[in-house]
């Protein structure tokens with residue numbers, strides 16, 4: 301099945317190496333916060349009220365005190381296995397205007413503020429700072445072309461598009477995340493957090509390998525990564541009989557970046573918690589927030605000048621059995637009315653350098669900028685603005 305040929309602007313798409321979910325229409329679209337801790341229960345009720353539909357699609361915001369979107373589609377089709385088939389020859393997206401929010405200079409100041417908070421606030425060990433690029437398009441977004449490019453350039457990742465309303469050119473949250481938040485199937489849960497990043501050198505394979513080895517040997521990146529793994533194991537252990545994580549991180553690559561990665565496997569305690577309950581227990585991980593979580597989230601919201609919305613949230617699905625797959629909502633764009641907001645963050649620990657972190661966010665923004673086929677000068681101008 302060529303999934304993208306069947307995709308339309310009101311479809312939700314969630315493609316992973318395990319399988320692809322494609323939906324049509326919306327029977328019920330609800331926005332609930334998790335402020336009272338009831339979101340997973342509300343999702344289960346919604347599924348139970350629509351037994352004729354097997355899947356619910358979900359989009360969690362970074363801060364789950366803000367509303368998450370739960371969508372019961374009219375129809376849902378799940379195809380097992382990897383299902384990408386090249387669809388369109390995509391043209392570049394004409395951009396009228398690019399605006400960095402905040403600018404590179406202000407972002408570096410915010411990283412300095414984060415570093416000061418890390419020095420002054422003893423329990424605080426890590427803060428992820430984010431920035432955004434606002435793109436004004438000349439016409440409505442060609443979602444199929446963008447998804448085709450994202451999927452083609454990121455074949456090992458999680459390509460997604462979630463419509464946010466029923467209008468003719470619906471607001472849409474879309475992207476290609478390299479990071480699985482969790483997959484839950486029957487009594488098994490699998491997570492694959494990433495943290496620690498280096499820019500690849502695609503022109504020189506030997507240098508590219510050296511960069512990867514340096515990343516694996518970097519004490520700063522190993523520390524940043526270890527915080528994520530410890531935090532996830534702690535959050536998940538009440539739900540599990542067995543929980544194991546590789547002792548040392550391995551390397552994974554995207555089209556442009558190296559990341560440190562750890563695979564975590566768990567066997568759930570009976571009765572098994574559902575996929576959304578588990579996702580909410582670990583989200584936001586210190587890969588996108590910091591540690592300790594709530595202190596980091598408050599500081600992020602006081603230092604960052606923009607709301608993150610669904611960026612650094614989670615995107616995925618849950619079925620009637622409570623199984624599901626959720627990715628960390630990064631390498632993404634929020635589209636609305638010919639405007640695209642691209643977002644990226646970088647983990648700050650004591651020893652981080654503000655300029656290097658700003659450059660890292662620029663490298664992460666390239667996933668979307670490259671897929672949009674924006675000319676390189678315009679990309680440079682946008683990410684250094």
Ligand SMILES: C=C(O[C@@H]1C=C(C(=O)O)C=C[C@H]1O)C(=O)O
Nearest residue numbers: 494495496497587630644645647
């Ligand atoms: C926050 C982002 O990425 C996360 C942060 C990383 C890091 O700080 O090294 C690496 C991968 C992701 O977990 C992003 O892409 O915006």
